[in-house]
Amino acid sequence: MCAAQFPNGFLWGSATAAYQVEGSPLADGAGPSIWHRFVHTPGLVRDGDTGDVACDHYRRWKEDVAIMRRLGLQAYRFSVSWSRILPAGTGHVNYAGLDFYDRLVDALLENGIEPLVTLYHWDLPAALDDRGGWLNPEISKWFADYAEVMFRKLDGRVKKWATLNEPWVVTDGGYLHGALAPGHRNRFEAPIASHNLLRAHGAAVQAYRATGRHEIGLVVNIEPKYRASDDPADVAATARAEAYMNRQYLDPVFFGHYPKEMVEIFGEAWPDWPSEDFALIQQPIDFLGVNYYTRSVTRFDANAWPLKACAVRQKQATYTETGWEVFAPGLTETLLWVKRCYGNIPLYVTENGSAFFDPPTAAKGRVEDPLRVDYLREHLGAVRDAIAQGVDVRGYMAWSLLDNLEWSLGYSKRFGIVHVNFATQQRTPKDSAHFYAKVIASNGAVL
Numbered sequence: 001m002c003a004a005q006f007p008n009g010f011l012w013g014s015a016t017a018a019y020q021v022e023g024s025p026l027a028d029g030a031g032p033s034i035w036h037r038f039v040h041t042p043g044l045v046r047d048g049d050t051g052d053v054a055c056d057h058y059r060r061w062k063e064d065v066a067i068m069r070r071l072g073l074q075a076y077r078f079s080v081s082w083s084r085i086l087p088a089g090t091g092h093v094n095y096a097g098l099d100f101y102d103r104l105v106d107a108l109l110e111n112g113i114e115p116l117v118t119l120y121h122w123d124l125p126a127a128l129d130d131r132g133g134w135l136n137p138e139i140s141k142w143f144a145d146y147a148e149v150m151f152r153k154l155d156g157r158v159k160k161w162a163t164l165n166e167p168w169v170v171t172d173g174g175y176l177h178g179a180l181a182p183g184h185r186n187r188f189e190a191p192i193a194s195h196n197l198l199r200a201h202g203a204a205v206q207a208y209r210a211t212g213r214h215e216i217g218l219v220v221n222i223e224p225k226y227r228a229s230d231d232p233a234d235v236a237a238t239a240r241a242e243a244y245m246n247r248q249y250l251d252p253v254f255f256g257h258y259p260k261e262m263v264e265i266f267g268e269a270w271p272d273w274p275s276e277d278f279a280l281i282q283q284p285i286d287f288l289g290v291n292y293y294t295r296s297v298t299r300f301d302a303n304a305w306p307l308k309a310c311a312v313r314q315k316q317a318t319y320t321e322t323g324w325e326v327f328a329p330g331l332t333e334t335l336l337w338v339k340r341c342y343g344n345i346p347l348y349v350t351e352n353g354s355a356f357f358d359p360p361t362a363a364k365g366r367v368e369d370p371l372r373v374d375y376l377r378e379h380l381g382a383v384r385d386a387i388a389q390g391v392d393v394r395g396y397m398a399w400s401l402l403d404n405l406e407w408s409l410g411y412s413k414r415f416g417i418v419h420v421n422f423a424t425q426q427r428t429p430k431d432s433a434h435f436y437a438k439v440i441a442s443n444g445a446v447l
């Protein structure tokens with residue numbers, strides 16, 4: 001393999017998530033999710049935006065698969081809406097909801113596109129939230145039972161499954177800071193939600209080993225922490241930040257224990273966990289999905305709750321519309337760090353992308369997004385550098401296929417390589433999509 005190439009069989013794709021693109025949240029017997037409730041609670045989402053329509057992907061999925069085909073995508077990572085399958089979260093199966101994903105998977109396969117399915121991308125059935133949601137230890141069984149319904153329906157056609165997407169964001173956003181559904185701000189709840197997410201992950205992996213025949217993994221966001229100085233306070237703050245955001249989920253899954261810093265961070269709010277839980281959490285997985293967006297240069301900040309750490313803005317850097325520093329070397333470092341700390345488990349970059357303002361382009365049918373092209377080029381080079389240093393990276397999923405609902409930021413931030421006019425639902429591949437198509441066709445040689 002020459003330096004400019006990716007391995008033969010490297011999997012090039014893009015990613016979305018159910019609530020961000022599908023729309024029709026209550027169609028055909030689906031039950032509401034916590035995001036349906038959250039967006040319809042005034043003041044919680046920018047401009048009062050909702051996922052009621054989003055990219056209308058629930059109805060336009062054939063058109064979107066055709067776009068993927070035209071771009072030459074080899075894979076498509078998407079998530080299943082739990083409450084379409086089980087409207088109350090448990091019990092009655094809604095076969096119309098299953099049929100939507102059944103048809104989508106068949107269409108992907110007919111177009112030579114491999115489906116990568118995420119079982120949970122933040123949209124918990126509201127009925128389960130009413131029963132405590134991620135705070136109720138029973139959720140590990142609820143999640144495993146839902147997962148088994150999906151495995152029995154799709155396994156075989158779907159050969160790569162992920163249990164959870166970014167448990168850190170679910171907990172930090174949904175239970176500690178409250179910016180995401182279900183909007184709790186409680187430092188005693190956050191560790192419990194985190195722990196039950198990991199228990200549910202383990203239970204779903206166990207269920208897969210009993211019914212599935214292919215691969216299952218976990219998707220985590222990793223943001224490498226670079227200390228702002230050698231001042232011991234900054235060094236300790238950086239260690240806390242790395243433990244909280246990057247190791248809190250990986251250490252239990254790979255080592256069967258939490259980082260020691262968790263007790264320091266949460267203090268009295270950090271329970272003594274039952275040791276048997278870690279046997280459940282530590283189920284062996286077949287791959288790890290890494291979502292990378294940015295790094296954080298980190299310093300001590302006595303007022304930053306609960307970490308006592310904060311990010312330091314970098315003077316010469318480019319920042320995206322979400323306020324994230326563009327720092328491609330951090331992706332190489334992250335992939336090397338995972339290999340160094342947890343072994344050379346097969347990795348997929350399951351999300352990487354950037355939100356930049358796409359100016360209206362005079363040329364009809366074209367969307368110029370040079371900053372997103374640069375971001376893509378630099379980060380694909382970073383993946384190639386990690387592979388050249390021996391990391392077993394097997395694929396890359398660009399976030400996102402479509403401009404979509406950026407959670408509490410509504411439609412104000414556009415991550416898509418394909419532009420969506422939300423008034424007309426017209427899709428227009430951006431320059432970044434055309435660039436990515438060339439990268440895929442050459443297996444990275446054009447980089």
Ligand SMILES: N=[N+]=NCCCCNC(=O)[C@@H]1[C@H]2[C@H](O)[C@@H](O)[C@H](O)[C@@H](CO)[C@@H]12
Binds near residue numbers: 017165223293294
């Ligand atoms: N500070 N800071 N640092 C970056 C922290 C990133 C945490 N957020 C994510 O990773 C979310 C992931 C999500 O899967 C997707 O559903 C979201 O649309 C994208 C874009 O937001 C990313």
